[in-house]
Amino acid sequence: MSVGPVWKGREMDVGIIGGTGPAGRALAVRLASCGPSVVVGSRDAARGEEIAAELRAAWPGRDLALSGTDNAGAARCGIVVLATPYEAAAETALDLADALEGRVVVSMVNAIGRVGRELQAIVPARGSVAATLQSVLPGSEVSAAFQHLPARDLAALDRPLDADVLVCADSERAASETAALVEAVPGLRAVNAGSLASAGPVEALTAVLVNVNIRYRSHVALKLTGLRSHGS
Numbered sequence: 001m002s003v004g005p006v007w008k009g010r011e012m013d014v015g016i017i018g019g020t021g022p023a024g025r026a027l028a029v030r031l032a033s034c035g036p037s038v039v040v041g042s043r044d045a046a047r048g049e050e051i052a053a054e055l056r057a058a059w060p061g062r063d064l065a066l067s068g069t070d071n072a073g074a075a076r077c078g079i080v081v082l083a084t085p086y087e088a089a090a091e092t093a094l095d096l097a098d099a100l101e102g103r104v105v106v107s108m109v110n111a112i113g114r115v116g117r118e119l120q121a122i123v124p125a126r127g128s129v130a131a132t133l134q135s136v137l138p139g140s141e142v143s144a145a146f147q148h149l150p151a152r153d154l155a156a157l158d159r160p161l162d163a164d165v166l167v168c169a170d171s172e173r174a175a176s177e178t179a180a181l182v183e184a185v186p187g188l189r190a191v192n193a194g195s196l197a198s199a200g201p202v203e204a205l206t207a208v209l210v211n212v213n214i215r216y217r218s219h220v221a222l223k224l225t226g227l228r229s230h231g232s
C-alpha cells in the first residue's frame with residue numbers, strides 16, 4: 001500500500017477541523033511537508049490563517065502548501081481530519097454536516113479523562129468517537145486514524161517518523177483514502193484495523209500509551225511486528 005504518488009495524483013487537499021491545536025498543527029505541517037496541500041481550520045478564520053503562517057515561518061527552508069481559514073473552509077477540502085477535543089467533536093461535526101457531505105472524515109479524536117495522575121479512556125456513545133461522528137454525519141464516510149502519534153514527534157520535521165497507524169472504517173473508500181493519507185507521510189504505515197467497531201479500543205489505547213509515556217518519560221509510537229502484508 002505505497003500510495004504517496006497516488007495521493008499526489010489525486011490532487012486532493014486536506015482540511016483539518018480544529019487544526020490550530022497541537023495535534024492538528026502537527027499533522028498539518030507534517031502532511032504539507034510531504035506533498036498534500038493542507039488547510040488549517042479554526043472557529044476563527046483569522047486564527048486559522050495565523051497558525052498556518054506560524055507553521056510556514058517555523059520551517060523557512062520548506063515549500064509548505066499550508067493555508068488557514070475557518071472550520072467550514074477546511075470542511076470543504078477533498079478529505080477532512082477532525083482534531084478537536086472529544087467534548088466538542090460531535091457538535092462541531094454536526095454544525096459542518098452539510099459541508100462534509102460526500103467526504104471522507106478522519107477522526108483523530110481520543111476520549112480521555114484524568115483521574116488523579118492517570119489518564120483513563122472514556123467510552124463515548126456508540127463505543128467510540130468515530131462511531132459517534134458517523135452517526136451525526138450520515139452523508140460522510142468516517143474513519144479513525146492518527147490517535148496514537150504524539151503531536152511533538154509529528155511536528156518535528158527534522159526527525160523521521162517510524163510508526164504504524166491503525167485505520168478503522170466501515171467503508172472501503174474511507175479505509176483506502178485514509179490509508180493513502182497516512183502513507184503520504186514517509187515512515188508511517190497504514191494498517192487496516194477493521195470497521196468502526198474497532199475504533200473504540202483503538203481510541204482507548206491512547207490513554208494507555210500516554211500513561212506509558214508519563215511513567216517512562218518517553219514518546220512511544222505503535223509498531224506492529226510480524227505483519228507480512230497489509231491491505232485495505
Ligand SMILES: NC(=O)c1ccc[n+]([C@@H]2O[C@H](COP(=O)([O-])OP(=O)(O)OC[C@H]3O[C@@H](n4cnc5c(N)ncnc54)[C@H](OP(=O)(O)O)[C@@H]3O)[C@@H](O)[C@H]2O)c1
Pocket residue numbers: 017018019020021022023024041042043044047048083084085086087088092108109110111146147148149150151152
Ligand atoms: N496532542 C496530541 O499529541 C494528540 C495526538 C493524537 C490525537 N490527539 C487528539 O486530537 C484532538 C486534538 O488534540 P489537541 O491537543 O490539539 O486539542 P486542543 O488543543 O484542546 O484542541 C484543538 C483545537 O480544537 C478547537 N476547539 C477547542 N475547543 C473547542 C470547542 N469547544 N468547539 C470547537 N472547537 C474547539 C480549538 O481550535 P480553535 O479555537 O482555533 O477553533 C483548538 O485549537 C484530541 O481529541 C486529542 O485526543 C492528540
